[in-house]
Amino acid sequence: MRPWLVRIAFATWLVLCTVGAGTLMASHWYTLPKPSPSDVRVAAQLERLRPDGAEWFAAHVLYSSCPCSVRVLDHLFSSARPKDVAEVILLVEADAAIEARAAEAGFPVTVVTPDALRDDYGIEAAPLMLVQDASRRIRYAGGYTERKQGPDIRDLAILESIRDESSHTVELPLFGCAVSLELQNVLDPLKIKY
Amino acid sequence: MFRKIVDAVVLPSEITGFESDYLARMNRVALWFFALHLPIFVLVAYFNDTGPMTAVALTSAVLVGPFIAYFTFKNPRAISVSYGITAMLMGGLLVHFGQGPVQIEMHFYFFALLAMLAMFGNPMVIATAAVTVALHHLLVWMYLPASVFNYDAPLWVVAIHAAFVVLESVATCYIARSFFDNVIGLEKIVKSRTAELDARNEDMHLLLDNVQQGFLTLDRTGAVAAERSAQVTRWFGHVDAATLPELIEGVDAGFADDFRMAWEQVEEDLLPVECNLDLAPSELVANGRNIEVSYRPLGPVDGDWTGVLVVMSDVTSQRERERLESEQREVLHLLDRIMRDKAGFLEFFAEGERQVKLIASDEIEDRVLLGRVIHTLKGNSAVFGVHRIADRCHEIEEAMKESGGRPPEALRAGLDEAWTRLRSSLEMIVGDDDNSHIEIEDQEFRSVLGSLLADVPREDVAREMIAWRLEPTRRRLTRLADQLERVATRLDKRGIEVQLEDHGLRLDAERWSGFWSAYVHVIRNAVDHGIESIEERRALGKDGAGHILVETAMESDELVVRLRDDGRGIDWARVRERAMERGLPADDRADLVAALFHDGLSTRDEATDTSGRGAGLGALAQAVEAMSGRIEVSSAPGQGTTFECYFPRRVLSCERPERYLAA
Incomplete structure (x- = not known):
């Protein structure tokens, strides 16, 4: 092979790989956005999802195509849930299997599209847990694990901590997937991950 | 940074x-x-x-x-x-x-x-x-x-x-x-180090190629290392030698043999290597060059030796300078001798010149006669302090003894060359030999004057004055005494008392020069064989110093030249033993005395540069015989020896006054 051709080939490879790996890094490292507790859209939608008579209310925003969300779902379906907390699943993109398992586990499920989640709820990433107290105040809006891909899902501990007024609850970062198309385009312009 | x-x-x-x-x-x-x-x-x-x-x-x-x-x-x-x-x-x-x-x-x-x-x-x-x-x-x-x-x-x-x-x-x-x-x-790294080593080796080669000394090393087995200075090759050629003797054998076999013997001591390792190396030869001759050789053990300071560094230096010019200095000193010494006894030296010189010519030429075919001439020249040269000639004669004698034949041509030529150099050094002095004047003692002058005043017949006075042309034997005796003293000094027998008795006799110097030349052997024998060392004499109850009488006298119408010492005397048993070894008659004292004068018979086991070859008395006998004389020897163990040479009156000078009247 001619030397100049080799150089071009190698340089092309280097550039492509650098860009590709860079986007992968960005998609993994980027801090996924959480909704603001003061966002009226979130409060309005939660009010719509909240069962009547519930004092403590938790909404699990999970994305059926997101591995992290799937792990949270598995956890929700397999763990003993608190009796005094009304819990619902806001599932992004319909998934019959998940819905069936949720029904079996006693979780009400509301399916939304990514666009609706972004427009109506102001949420662009999952998995996200939202907790309201009896006064409709959002007491928690954050992730489930202390670190990325962490095996210890902290939802039960977080719910207990919030209800125990004496303890301080730390909001965990959101480790997971971009849900909105805009965010996905930003984080994965080469469409490797999404 | x-x-x-x-x-x-x-x-x-x-x-x-x-x-x-x-x-x-x-x-x-x-x-x-x-x-x-x-x-x-x-x-x-x-x-x-x-x-x-x-x-x-x-x-x-x-x-x-x-x-x-x-x-x-x-x-x-x-x-x-x-x-x-x-x-x-x-x-x-x-x-x-x-x-x-x-x-x-x-x-x-x-x-x-x-x-x-x-x-x-x-x-x-x-x-x-x-x-x-x-x-x-x-x-x-x-x-x-x-x-x-x-x-x-x-x-x-x-x-x-x-x-x-x-x-x-x-x-x-x-x-x-x-x-x-x-x-x-x-x-x-190895390549770099190798390059460094190569560079250093190159420097070392440059040094070894240009240094004027020979350097080489031997390992503990005596093997010669391949690396050596170029001078070694220039001296000994491109020899594929495994050991030092093999390298040198071609140019100096004697050195090679001596080194082999010394190296055997080194290998036995009984003494420190330095001591053993001291036994190794220190000089060799390669193609006419004198090479000084020194040895230095190699190895750690506090460890065992691993090899030997051999350093060779060309000392030819140094040896030549030493030789010239030695000859210069010799010449100065000879000048002193000449100042004290010019006539005696000139006579020695003239006799020596004749002897050197005889030795250098093929004139004397008889090996025994040639040996006598060489031995006499050696003795007289030693007595007069001309050591370069004495040494050459000694070399020739050694070569003759070893080969059993005539001396090698090279050695004879060397003697001739040495003599030529001596003559050249002394030319100014020996060249003006003027025998036209007559030296007389004051006593002799007074005697003639007294004879004239006493009206002694003119013929008697004339005979007395004719005798002035003869040499007083006292002069010869004095010369012999000097020679004796020098021999005694050389043999560390100082203090010998010499008594001279000339009895006013005079002899024709030219005619008797051969005899006096050979008589030196009697002097040397007396000191070397006869007189004991001072310690030996004291142990025997004798005086510390020996006594020797040398005299000339007229006895019963014969001239006798006598030497008597009080030394150990002749070991007749030994003479008999040696005579029998050579198949000579040894029945009575006369046979043994005759054996004494036989060439090659000596009571000594080893010859020295002074005596011991059995050639000196043979030369004397020949000289005495030439003057129609005879020799008598008497000796008693522990009491001394007397050598007496008798000559008839007719061989004395007999010039008549009439010859001068006619002139």
């Missing part, structure tokens, strides 16, 4: 054969290593539900680079560098496909791979990998700044993250460089 860092990271451009082979092997292994990432990553993606097909596509894409490098790059180091980039890209893929509970552990891949890259022995590979990582972080930061400081991580957290990567990169770079310098670059 920056320069040092660059020098540490960037290897020297030269790639040795060893490095090339090593990198070819390692690059091949590494390519297989990265190729195996494909199935592994597919499995990881499968189990983590991160897309096996995506793993196939992305891993294959990353593998394109190393394959291009491996199959197209000429420089093996460039291939290794491409592997540095590949390793970091593979790490990124692993973290991506390893999403799940162990995703964080997948990051160890980066640190493991950074360490593994050290096996290429090239800091640039590690630096490239680190730069690749840094570049990705930079790009991501530029694209999405929040991603680097993800989840609100403070700057110091990011700094710690980067510090670990930098720390490992620096450490592995150091390891890689050390690996290169000390293992991969070993060939280069």
Whole structure:
């Protein structure tokens, strides 16, 4: 092979790989956005999802195509849930299997599209847990694990901590997937991950 | 500082054969290593539900680079560098496909791979990998700044993250460089050291080729090292010699034999090597050059010797200078002798000249007669202090004894040359030999004057005055006494009392010169054989010093020249033994006296440069016989010996006054 051709080939490879790996890094490292507790859209939608008579209310925003969300779902379906907390699943993109398992586990499920989640709820990433107290105040809006891909899902501990007024609850970062198309385009312009 | 860092990271451009082979092997292994990432990553993606097909596509894409490098790059180091980039890209893929509970552990891949890259022995590979990582972080930061400081991580957290990567990169770079310098670059180090040694050897050769001394070394077995100074080859030629004697044998066999004997002592190792080397010969002659040889043991200061350094120096000019100085001293000494006894010296010189001519030519065919002439010349030369001639004569005698034949031509020519040089040195003195004047003692003058005043007949006065032309025997006796003293001094027998009795006799100097020349052997025998050492004499109850009487006298109408000593006397039993060994008659005293004058018979076992060859008395006998004389010897053990030479009156000078009247 001619030397100049080799150089071009190698340089092309280097550039492509650098860009590709860079986007992968960005998609993994980027801090996924959480909704603001003061966002009226979130409060309005939660009010719509909240069962009547519930004092403590938790909404699990999970994305059926997101591995992290799937792990949270598995956890929700397999763990003993608190009796005094009304819990619902806001599932992004319909998934019959998940819905069936949720029904079996006693979780009400509301399916939304990514666009609706972004427009109506102001949420662009999952998995996200939202907790309201009896006064409709959002007491928690954050992730489930202390670190990325962490095996210890902290939802039960977080719910207990919030209800125990004496303890301080730390909001965990959101480790997971971009849900909105805009965010996905930003984080994965080469469409490797999404 | 920056320069040092660059020098540490960037290897020297030269790639040795060893490095090339090593990198070819390692690059091949590494390519297989990265190729195996494909199935592994597919499995990881499968189990983590991160897309096996995506793993196939992305891993294959990353593998394109190393394959291009491996199959197209000429420089093996460039291939290794491409592997540095590949390793970091593979790490990124692993973290991506390893999403799940162990995703964080997948990051160890980066640190493991950074360490593994050290096996290429090239800091640039590690630096490239680190730069690749840094570049990705930079790009991501530029694209999405929040991603680097993800989840609100403070700057110091990011700094710690980067510090670990930098720390490992620096450490592995150091390891890689050390690996290169000390293992991969070993060939280069050896080459460099070899070049240094070659340069030093070249310098050493230059030195050895130009130095005027001969240097060579011997190991403990005596083997000669191949390295030696060029002077050694110039002296001894291109000899394929294993030992020093073999090297030198061709030019000086005697030296070679002596060295062999000395080296046997060295090998026996009974004495310190320095002592044994002192026994080795210290000078040789190579093609007319005098070579001084010294030996120095080699080895650690406080350890055993490992070899011997042989240093050879050409001392020809030094020896020549010493010879000239010696001859100069000899000439000065001879001048002193001449001042004291010019006539005696001139006579010796004239006689010596004649003898040298006889020796140098083939005039004397009889070996015995030739031996007598040589021995007489040697004795007289020693007595007059002309050692260069005495030494040459001694050499000739030794050669004759060894060969049993006539002396070698070279030695005779050497004697002639030495004599010529002596004559040249003394030409001014010996050249003005003027015998036209007459020296008389005051007593003789008074005697003639008294005779004239007393009206003694004119013929008697004339005879008395004619006798003035003869040499007083006292002069001869005095000369003999001087000779005796010198011999005694040389033999460390100082203090011998010499009594001279001339009885007013005069003899024709020219006619009697042969006799007096040979008579020196009697003097030498008396001192060397007769007179005991002072200690020996005291032990025997004798005086400390010996006594010798030398006289000339007229007895019963015969002239007698007598020498009597009070020494140990002749060992007649020994004379008989030696006579019988030679098949000579040894029945009575007369036979034994006759044997004394037989050539080659001596009571001594070994000849010295003074006596012991049995040639001197033979020469005397010949001289006495030539003057129609006879010799009588009487000796008693412990009491001394008397040698008496009798001559008839007719051989004395008999000039008549009438001859002068006619003139």
